[in-house]
Amino acid sequence: MSVSAEPSAPQTKAFSFDLTVEGMTCASCVGRVEKAIRALPSVEAANVNLATEKASISFSGAPDVTGVIQAIEKVGYSARRETVELQIEGMTCASCVSRVEKALRKVPGVIDASVNLATEKATITLPTATVSRAALEDAVGKAGYGVVKTDVSTAVEDPEDRRDAEIRHLRNSLGIAAILTIPLFVMEMGSHFVPAIHDWIMTELGHANSLYIQFVLATVVLFGPGLRFYRKGIPALGRLAPDMNSLVVLGTAAAWSYSVVATFLPGLLPSGTANVYFEAAAVIVTLILLGRFLEARAKGRTGQAIKRLIGLQPKTARVIRAGTVVEVPLETVVSGDVLDIRPGDRIPVDGVVAEGETYIDESMITGEPIPVHKAAGADVVGGTINKNGAIRFTATKVGGETVLANIIRMVEAAQGSKLPIQALVDKVTAWFVPAVIAAALVTFGIWLTWGPSPALSFALVNAVAVLIIACPCAMGLATPTSIMVGTGRAAEMGILFRKGEALQTLRSADVVAFDKTGTLTKGKPELTDLEVTDGFDASEVLRLVASLETRSEHPIAEALVTAAGKKGLSTSAVTQFSADPGFGVSGVIDERQVLVGADRALAKAGIDTSGFASVSVRLADQGKSPLYAAIDGRLAAIIAVSDPVKQTSAAAVRALHDLGLRVAMITGDNSRTARAVAAALGIDEVVSEVLPDGKVDAVRKLRAGDRKVAFVGDGINDAPALAEADVGLAVGTGTDIAIESADVVLMSGDVSGIVNAIAISRATIGNIKQNLFWAFAYNVVLIPVAAGVLYPINGALLSPILAAGAMALSSVFVLGNALRLRRFTAPGVRYSAARPASDQTSFQLQESAS
Template identity: 40%
Template sequence: MKEQKRFPVVGMRCAGCAHAVEQAASKVDGVDDAHVQLAENMLSVSIQDSPEAVDVLRRAVRGVGFDLIVEDSEADQLRLRDAMEATELRRMKRDTVMAWASSVALMFLMVVPHFAAMPYLMMLIALPAYVWAGRAFHLSALRQLRHGVFSMDTLVSLSTTISFFYSVVVLFFFREGPVGMALHFYFDASAMIIAFVLLGKLMEKRAGRNTGQAIRELMRLQPAEALVVRGGKEVVMPVTALIAGDLVRVRPGEQVPVDGVVTEGSSSVQESMISGEPLPREKETGSAVFSGTINGSGVLTVQATRVGSDTVLGRIIRTVREAQASKAPIQRLADKIAGIFVPIVIALAILTYVIWRLTGGEDAGIYGLLCAISVLVIACPCALGLATPTALVVGIGRAACNGILVRNAEALERFAAIDTVVLDKTGTLTEGKPQVTQTHWFVPDEEMPALRRLLYSAEILSTHPLAAAVCSAFAGDGSTVELSDVQNYAGRGISFTYEGSVYNVGSAAFVAESGATVPSSV
């Protein structure tokens, strides 16, 4: 039976790379629906759930110059991918520095007076940039060429190779050109092309790592381990090992690892990542809790009803991933163009040379070669296939970070036509930080300072989320007073004794239980 699986891919740099991986994966027996999400460097396929099938897929992807991470755990996949991408990023930095060092040295030689050994010195300076800094382009182009696949790496490798070896041939065999024409060296071009493209790829790589931040932040909401009650004992277990029906103990300040029902305890739980409401919700026996929400000051025992990808948080992550993997109409057009862009550029370069040979006269061969090189060089830095998916993934990811779930890329593209936004409740517009904006006192003015200090002293000891707002408003009243017999009532209020008198602070219902009369209006 086939399953839909996602595997991180390491080494992709452009739409041509993604196309090569898709083609290689599609040719594997038993693989269907191969699709690469370039911005997140993910390969999604429908494949048999067996180590043998996955190993064949990995070898196919490696055959075109990339690597596939096939660890079972998604957390392990992301960890290994991050480590490999960090290594690749360091390599790209070193190569970029080397290429730019060669380029700057070559530019310096251009402004100094010419001397006999200058062409040989230019060749030696350009050699490390072409051979070492550009090795990733050359190796990738060769691997992909074996499979009949073209990418931007093909253009970079082809243009720099022609530029470098054309200059070598001119240097050693044709120091004097045809009559009326001076032969030029293009060692500087081979080094600068690699330097500029590497710098662009380095910037794209950093941007690409940031585009997956929304998914990683959502995944961090789920703890890696949970305290499970089994056989009357508390055991720390990985969240991936939990099953429906497990009793999970959630301590103060911890994230809830499962969707479930509270069987014991009471507390306030911050659910803003689910509901968008800024204030925590009070939970007691029988209340539902959700994975990724944050427990307050109480201890809860939760019976799991849904775990892993079946939780509300898991479905949110899946929705964001599906949205990022979907293609908007403009992206599908860009992918079609990118898929045929490299062959067209190569064909145009060949056509340019042929036309020059047929129509350019005695020295047409050399002129045609230079013009063909120019066509290849100009086309190298094209980021056509990366710009659109990166913009979509960044937009969907930023929306997810701000609590907005975009179901697919087409919906995001249609946002440009929106002129009216309708919100279902005023709470959606809050900043999520309660503040005291107005107070009303029903006591004589001379008693107010003492009562304000009492209220401030009590709210400092309260665990209710509104207490912080009260403390912030009354913080300037001075020092606190000593209270006794302080008792917190979750979700209701706090009671305390001061100088023999009992005081209750909290909701209207809680205060009314003590026999106090609360005015209905002010």
């Protein structure tokens, strides 16, 4: 950290630090930034250097870093930020999360801090190179928690190793506690309900010896397996920041201490109140350990998606070195290496096929089950599976640059984020544990004052029940576990939520707006129609036209050449080639004069096209671009080229309508083409002939009536609209995922992914609401029951043992409910047998009399 303390006056510390400012280009920029920073009341001095892009700021008191950044942004510049992650240990409930966040946010220079209980990670946002990791770790330590030290080389596997170690430790502690608690429970409770046990204890063991044995067993349980609660809970009480461990400590220590007095110094207690609750203290610890054990196992399962993604990458790769295939560790592969892949192999890194052809299963990356054909020049993605061919490819991206590495980072970022719905939980947990302790004290006082005899025993039991039944754990786990499982399941379906907030916003979308080219359509023109006049052969006309178009670089020319290739037609050499911009092209092929172009090109050459007038109107109404071909001065054919609609687009639009959403299309194409595509797909609203900036205005207009808009585009020209929409969804191809403007990335090019994204968004938020309802309702209902509110009505009281069981169950219930999202199934998109008119991916060679 470049934060330093300098004495500027007695009893006052002046803090200074450097910020990296982006966007400055001249001395005027420097002046504006300096003026904006110096205007803040807490700033003592500010100096900005254009060459280094650094702003050095000194404060007269505590540094207001957020204020400085806001001031810089207000005048049109930005301060470079970075994100630091810390693995926190020792957190058990939502109160722990709140305390760690507060401690981190108080560190000078920290902009924001977010802590996730399920992943046990703290994500801290701060200006680049202003706060040291040591300062952050120190803040966490002072709050009573620890930071796991990670080595860069083992950082990926370390969290799983820790999780496994935690589960083993909890399993061992639970086993010891259970072995000691069962005889204790049988001795105490059995003597109350089974006469034979009572008689045996009284005659063979003796009442006093029974109490001594219970004391020994309970003490070993509390200060053996249960010592973990005391190590965390007592320091938290000392800091006046009690947590879940503190509640367990207060409850079990009160029951144990009272029992110790009743066993060894019964004369200190009022007559008739010398009862022991050793079994209650031991059973509480055992049941809570059981809950923690089940919770740790469930937490491990919430991260299965990340584990599976990491497992997609093989440990080794076969690389061509000096003409020989050698197997090397994956981390030694560098860009430019040629890798050898056999049938059944998993692709180690990203690259481009150099030789051979095969089919590759990319389902674990894109969610698409059908293997994709790959030949020389095709891209391959690390983590995918080679099916039946042998290929060699050149590595282009390795290590952290691969698609798989990017996917893992995106999923981890989404899983660690906080949704707006979490704000309510944060407000409640800030005062929850202190409020429970206060409720327990009030309960104790009421029962001691107005309770039946023995009032002290009733007061103690009910106060302990209140402490034990309260469960901030369920509150803390309700949101992050659902986010982890939901975003992980989405990633398996080829849907990447780059920002966790999109998970909540997407479910509320009212309008889904699509870009046309490359999103609803294939983004590549194709020949759809070719009709010839009498005396001409369709295949020969196409061969001659394609031969001519080999000399042109226009996308339509490429479509014609490709179509001829698909029909197996060979092209011939062109002489006297001429291109007339805006009209067409001409040339001589096999001693025949060929002209291809718009109607105006043929009119200029004196060739009448009226014979195809009706066909031309029909094609234009279908959103196709009609062209004409003339051979040796005679009209030979009408040709139509269009950008075909993807086969899944119409079904996706229908599915969105079924979800109650309106569908819009925003495109730069002409209005006639846009209307034709919209009519074929059943789109509700069309905005055409707009530039990228115009798409932003279109998104704003679609928001009329306070509607929320999701925009779906290809992430390139659509970047401004993606950023402007409430949720931006970028349609990728499995390799184009670095789309910074989008909130969600659909890895496959299938727009039906938007339907699945909305469905899993709704399922996840619904799951979160179920969890929050349970967590809040559980505490709201059962804390008063534990306090004895039902006793005046029907004489019912809640045993501390049952309270401990209910508390353990609440966390396990929340985790179990979140894990149901692992079984989420995409709703699917219904495809109709008939395609829309504009979805003609093949063409017919037709003859027509003109």
